[in-house]
Amino acid sequence: MNAQSRVAIVTGGAGGIGRAIAARLQHDGHRVALWDLDGDAAAQAAAALPRSASAGTSLGVRVDATDEASVASALRATLAHFGALHVLVNSAGATGPVANVADCDLAAWQRCIDVNLRSVFLCSRAAVQPMLAAGFGRIVNLASIAGKEGNPQMSAYSAAKAGVIAFTKSMGKELALTPVRVNCIAPAVIETPLLAQMTRDALAASLAKIPMQRAGTAEEAANLVAWLAGDQCSFSSGATFDLSGGRATY
Numbered sequence: 001m002n003a004q005s006r007v008a009i010v011t012g013g014a015g016g017i018g019r020a021i022a023a024r025l026q027h028d029g030h031r032v033a034l035w036d037l038d039g040d041a042a043a044q045a046a047a048a049l050p051r052s053a054s055a056g057t058s059l060g061v062r063v064d065a066t067d068e069a070s071v072a073s074a075l076r077a078t079l080a081h082f083g084a085l086h087v088l089v090n091s092a093g094a095t096g097p098v099a100n101v102a103d104c105d106l107a108a109w110q111r112c113i114d115v116n117l118r119s120v121f122l123c124s125r126a127a128v129q130p131m132l133a134a135g136f137g138r139i140v141n142l143a144s145i146a147g148k149e150g151n152p153q154m155s156a157y158s159a160a161k162a163g164v165i166a167f168t169k170s171m172g173k174e175l176a177l178t179p180v181r182v183n184c185i186a187p188a189v190i191e192t193p194l195l196a197q198m199t200r201d202a203l204a205a206s207l208a209k210i211p212m213q214r215a216g217t218a219e220e221a222a223n224l225v226a227w228l229a230g231d232q233c234s235f236s237s238g239a240t241f242d243l244s245g246g247r248a249t250y
């Protein structure tokens with residue numbers, strides 16, 4: 001089976017990185033469902049993807065990826081539309097509260113953990129059976145270098161992304177003897193609307209740590225995800241792939 005007959009879900013598909021990933025997967029021949037909390041933006045992003053002869057039209061689905069029933073309903077809609085599932089990219093996320101731990105609001109902390117980590121659990125759990133039934137599966141999670149290093153004043157985000165890295169390791173091992181591969185990427189700064197959620201100082205500090213002295217692009221993230229979503233990613237699972245302009249050294 002090649003990408004021409006595969007179905008991919010991209011959560012956060014209306015966002016900067018998710019949208020670029022959806023475009024790349026569609027370009028490669030996948031039929032793509034863009035899941036997003038902003039249903040209108042997901043529908044618009046899906047409609048804006050160039051229609052290809054092999055992939056046909058893509059689908060925009062409103063979902064709250066932190067909500068079990070909403071994820072189940074979005075999966076039903078996707079399977080009803082496309083008939084199968086082969087690739088899941090968990091890109092929904094948000095930076096959450098920017099505050100010292102001593103000043104961090106509990107509700108804001110929990111929301112950040114939910115959108116970045118609970119969502120990955122709920123969507124990945126829902127995807128396993130359809131992927132096993134299809135005989136092929138690739139799950140790619142958007143972690144962050146914050147999950148490896150810990151960003152100051154971003155403890156909830158850093159903890160959630162560290163959780164995504166550990167969740168990926170765990171699930172990758174669990175499914176190692178199946179045709180499903182589970183990996184994550186750990187970007188440093190990628191030029192998207194998410195950066196508007198960071199303070200100017202935090203953004204400048206993150207950029208200053210990148211040896212290539214620039215932010216990455218959403219297309220560069222999509223290139224790596226496209227490889228992780230395909231056949232050539234066959235002997236890697238539970239792994240974390242850096243995308244940091246030379247910043248990550250371990």
Ligand SMILES: NC(=O)c1ccc[n+]([C@@H]2O[C@H](COP(=O)([O-])OP(=O)(O)OC[C@H]3O[C@@H](n4cnc5c(N)ncnc54)[C@H](O)[C@@H]3O)[C@@H](O)[C@H]2O)c1
Pocket residue numbers: 011012013014015016017018035036037038063064065066090091092093094095115119142143144145186187188189190191192193194195
């Ligand atoms: N941009 C960066 O520098 C960077 C760096 C490292 C990691 N990441 C991670 O990459 C992923 C994508 O980031 P981005 O820059 O595209 O962000 P973005 O803000 O542009 O897009 C995030 C998308 O997620 C959606 N979303 C939020 N909550 C949701 C929910 N509950 N259910 C469904 N969708 C929801 C938003 O509506 C939005 O469309 C995130 O997980 C982010 O943490 C980004």
